[in-house]
Amino acid sequence: MQPIVPIHYFLIVAAVLFSIGLAVIITKRNTIAVLIGIELILNAVNLNLVAFSQYDPVRLAGQMFALFVIVVAAAESAVALAIILKVYRHFQTTDLDKISSMKK
Amino acid sequence: MAEIAFYGFSALAIGAALTILFTRNVMYAALCLFIALLGVAALYVLAGADFLAITQLLIYVGGVLVLLIFGVMLTHRAERESSQKANIVLTTHLNRFWGALIALSIFGLLFWLISHANFLIIQSPELSESSARHSTLKQVGVNLMTSHVWAFEVAGILLLVALVGAAYLAFQRENEK
Known part of the structure; x- marks a missing residue:
């Protein structure tokens, strides 16, 4: 049984999501908005892995990889939010351009 | 559909x-x-x-x-100017x-790559079987406990470390503020 949707479509959707996430990271100045862009990029990459994994229904290597990417993304966002809280307590702002010194 | x-x-x-x-x-x-x-x-x-x-x-x-x-x-x-404003x-x-x-340039590059790529996907014999589309749950579970057990354990340790680290970082100590 062939996969329903051709793989190019998945790859193009993932490329669009990746580019939008990159643009979000570059343009937004709020740290949490930047984190949202990172989540978008991780999802785009996962979509690629899952799309290739449908041609490998026995070993499912792509889906296993995507599963571990999700786990690492969850850990990353938890640690990043803890760091953002710490930075906010120190600088009283989360604007990335105003956080310019290592030690006040 | x-x-x-x-x-x-x-x-x-x-x-x-x-x-x-x-x-x-x-x-x-x-x-x-x-x-x-x-x-x-x-x-x-x-x-x-x-x-x-x-x-x-x-x-x-x-x-x-x-x-x-x-x-x-x-x-x-x-900014508490007025409590009526959102x-x-x-x-x-x-x-x-x-x-x-x-x-846009990265998207253009990716689009060009994807549209010019000629994926040669090796047809595995399992793919042509009619039973190819059932739940992946069993296979994922078997994989996690056999071939990917090392990554599974490392992911568990990573989650534990991330949890402890995030709690430690976000904890407000007395000498601050």
Whole structure:
């Protein structure tokens, strides 16, 4: 049984999501908005892995990889939010351009 | 039918992602991330990854998104001009030109690559069987306990370390403030 949707479509959707996430990271100045862009990029990459994994229904290597990417993304966002809280307590702002010194 | 669903859900995901890009309200961006993640989860289902779609919903919508919204709430200084006005968390946009240029050029490169790529996918004999599309849950479980058990354990340790580290970082000590 062939996969329903051709793989190019998945790859193009993932490329669009990746580019939008990159643009979000570059343009937004709020740290949490930047984190949202990172989540978008991780999802785009996962979509690629899952799309290739449908041609490998026995070993499912792509889906296993995507599963571990999700786990690492969850850990990353938890640690990043803890760091953002710490930075906010120190600088009283989360604007990335105003956080310019290592030690006040 | 499946193609219509694919187009609909990819339009949902891409539209929500574009809204994240163009809105200045961080709260709207977080809620649009929710819609984008829903769309991506539906695309996972269309690619035959049912377990991963459920995991995506549980972890991202149940965990990461709640964390993000907590982060927005905890790091926002309310300007109390009047209690009638809504507290809107806004972000500023900088580097619009470079952001658009870099994103569009990377997208152009990826699009050119994908449209010119000639994927030679080796047809495995299992793919042609009619039983190819059943739940991936059993296979994922077997994989986690056999071939990927090392990565599974490392992921568990990583989650533990991240939990302890995040709690330690966010803990407010007495000598601060």
